[in-house]
Amino acid sequence: MNEIKELEAVALTCDLPQHGLQRGDVGTAVLVHGDGVAFDVEFVGYDGHTIALLTLERDQVRSLRVGDIPHAREPAAA
Numbered sequence: 001m002n003e004i005k006e007l008e009a010v011a012l013t014c015d016l017p018q019h020g021l022q023r024g025d026v027g028t029a030v031l032v033h034g035d036g037v038a039f040d041v042e043f044v045g046y047d048g049h050t051i052a053l054l055t056l057e058r059d060q061v062r063s064l065r066v067g068d069i070p071h072a073r074e075p076a077a078a
Helices: none
Strands: 008-012 026-033 038-044 050-057 061-063
Touching: 026 050
Parallel strands: none
Antiparallel strands: 008 026, 008 061, 026 038, 038 050
């Protein structure tokens, strides 16, 4: 598992339906807690508005990979 740094793009590894987010959604790690045990991650729409700002545990996010495919979708109902 590689280290996630502040301001790095990350992908969700699980659905968070209570926030309208799905596995694979991309956010930005805006704060790293401790030695990377948790992160404050901001998810934004393409218009720049914040969809969610959440504190997530290490197993809920991963670094983006070279082979990842960007994807756009309609927001899920929160």
